[in-house]
Amino acid sequence: MAQGNHALINGNVFTADDAQPSATAVAIHNGIIVYVGNDDKAAREAAGQDSEVTDLAGRSATPGLIDAHCHPLPYGDSLANIDLQTGVQSVQDILDRVREAATKTPPGQWLAGWGYYTQTIREGRPPNRRELDSVAPDHPVALTQRSGHEAATNSLGLKLGGYTRDTLDPEGGLIERDEQGELTGVLIENATHALGDAATPDVTPERAEANLRRAVESFLSFGITSVGEAHLTNSDALRLYQKVQSNKSTPRVRFNLMLAHRFALEAIETLGIETGFGSEWLRVGPMKFFLDGTEGQRTARISQPYQDDAGNTGMWMFSTDEFRERIIRAHLAGWQCAVHAIGDAAIELTLDAYRDAQRQLSRPDIRHRIEHASLLRPDLVDRLAHENVIPVPGGRFASNDYPVLIERFGAERVRWYQPWNSLLERNIPVPVSSDAPVQSPDPARNLWAIVNSRSEFDRDHIMQPEERINLEETLLAYTRNGAYASHEEHRKGTLKPGLLGDVTVFNTDLAAVDPLDLDQVRADMTIVAGEVAFRSDGVNGSH
Structure with missing residues (x-):
């Protein structure tokens, strides 16, 4: 053949x-x-x-199919770690799974789990450090909430991560404490980084490669042929992608890499590499920035306080002045930019930064992106269209988080949460993303959520009647629009x-x-x- x-x-x-x-x-x-x-x-x-x-x-x-934004390495790792999603209804369910993993793992090795979701846990919280100590006293534990913006650990994990009672909250992060000031083991946003760094030595090159290959197999099983790696943070990961993509004897997907600005900006300014460098199999895509948090942790930066937390308008992940400065530098260096911005205040600041960059150097077809672009407003939708900025929403974000969104923002603001139809009516080429492992990359679940605009918690309830789009429009988003968002519409995304x-x-x-x-x-x-x-x-x- x-x-x-x-x-x-x-x-x-x-x-x-x-x-x-x-x-x-x-x-x-x-x-x-x-x-x-x-x-x-x-x-x-x-x-x-x-x-x-x-x-x-x-x-x-x-x-x-093109999944425009996901995290292949954590996704592959999550498939091999403790499953904290399927059938988890209580803190005890999580503890039972951690205990079982501890019996199969040598003392001292990390126990990792992914996917707990406090809204479906009876107690409304993850296990605290003392509860985790009771089932895994000899193993450091790192359990990640499905958004990736929160983690829970035990006493040994806190110790190895360098957390103490006197540790200050980092910029853009929160170390949870009880009424006596003791650490509970729950870490939010940038406070999770030290825990992740402590656990990294357990991820050997062999394990990392197995994680990536496992993710590729899963993507292919879902019909996904191209993937946006949404946050590449180090040279070891870059070498791994090159190794896997150079092996022509195994099935591959095509990768578009978003390079974390902390890792890459200074280097590319020196080297002169621009967005688009690479091949049809492994391509350097946008420069990636994290500006705010997420809805579940009430850390997405919004213009009006959270409905269920008066006075709280979320967090900036780093200085807004530094953000503006680095966006302009990346733009001037020839890079498409992609900013994680969920709250409307973060989306507005991102648009302002892109506008300022364009004023310094006009690049009409740069196609800067806003990853997630969740809590929009009518004026922001208009700006996205007029300023040629591409929002990259999550296919199931509204459907799978609807009760939380109503609690956080109320129905009036949720009306403009990732408004698919309003975006398409303004000729904005919106792609589809899963943000895996935050959500499953299974396209069937994304198709259902987008076409029907129904809550997975109440399949009879239509969330945004005005924002439903048809199957053809959704398939266009999954294919041609996904290619357009990465400047590849002349190579893929269409059958011709x-x-x-x-x-x-x-x-x-x-x-x-x-x-x-x-x-x-x-x-x-x-x-x-x-x-x-x-x-x-x-x-x-x-x-």
């Missing part, structure tokens, strides 16, 4: 190409699309002799001749699925550069 040659026939093909929105057949030759149309014979011939031929039998095929041969095949005709059942669909096949990178059980091609 010829490598990189594949014909897909007899299907319902969504192309994301305005000139030819639909087709029944696609041909890929040497990893590049060479035919899109309605002639199965022509597709076979265009793919070439000894091509693999897949009879779609009416199933949907789309351009390879000359573009990369990346295709996602679903197990059914998506157009025939009841929108309320979209979370049940799955990927049958994932094709990257014309090669089958994932095939579900029982799905076969032919010569």
Whole structure:
């Protein structure tokens, strides 16, 4: 069978190409699309002799899905660590899992878990240090809340992280204390960093590589062919991505790397590297900044106080003057910028910083981004459109956090929480992201959440009736818009001749699925550069 040659026939093909929105057949030759149309014979011939031929039998095929923002290394690690999401309803559930892990792990080694969510824990909190000490006295423990913005640890973890009663809260962080001033073991935002640094030596190069490969396998199983690495922070991680992507014998996804400004800004100013450096497999993307926190911890920076915490308007993760200065430096150095900004005050400051940078050096097609861009206002939506800034919302953020959002902001402000339809109506090319491991990268769950705008906690409740968009618009966001957000629309994101041969095949005709059942669909096949990178059980091609 010829490598990189594949014909897909007899299907319902969504192309994301305005000139030819639909087709029944696609041909890929040497990893590049060479035919899109309605002639199965022509597709076979265009793919070439000894091509693999897949009879779609009416199933949907789309351009390879693009997850515009996630964290592959933590995601891969979370798949191997203590599961704190599935079936966790109480502090005792978490303690039982930590105790079980301790019995299987040599004393002194870290016990790591990911995904607890206080809103579904009966006590409304994670275990405290004393509770964790009772089940793991000889192991340091690091449990991360699913947002990644909070952690819980035990006494040994606090010791190894250098936390004491006298440790001051860091800028943009909080070390939780009880009424007597003793540390509870709960760390918020930048206060989690020392804990993470202490646990890092346990992550060997071999383990890190296994984590990344595990994440790649998972992405491919969901039909995801391109991934935005949202926060690359060190040279070891950069070398790892290069190593994994250089191995052509194993299935790969395409990576767009966002480099943390603390790690990369000074270096790139010296080297002269700009956004876009790299290849179709591993590409340097935006410079990444963290400006505020998140809704769950009430650390997202907002213009009006939290509804359930009067007087609190959230946190800045670092000085706003320094933020403005570093944005301008990255812009002048030729970089697309991507800023984590969830609260409306953080979004407004980011737009102001981008405007100031453009005034110093006009770069009309730079496509600066705002990651999450969650709590918007009508005026901010208009500014995003007029100033050509791309918001990158999380597909399930509203659906999976709706009760918390109502508590934090009230219904009036939640009306403008990641307003998909309002953004698209202003011709803003919004991509889709999962922020994995914050949320699952499973596209079916994102499709369900975006198309239906319903709460996962009450599937009968429509959260934002005005903001629902249809399936086609959501697929465009998952494909063409994702490519546009990384300046790659001329290489991928659309099924048309000359573009990369990346295709996602679903197990059914998506157009025939009841929108309320979209979370049940799955990927049958994932094709990257014309090669089958994932095939579900029982799905076969032919010569």
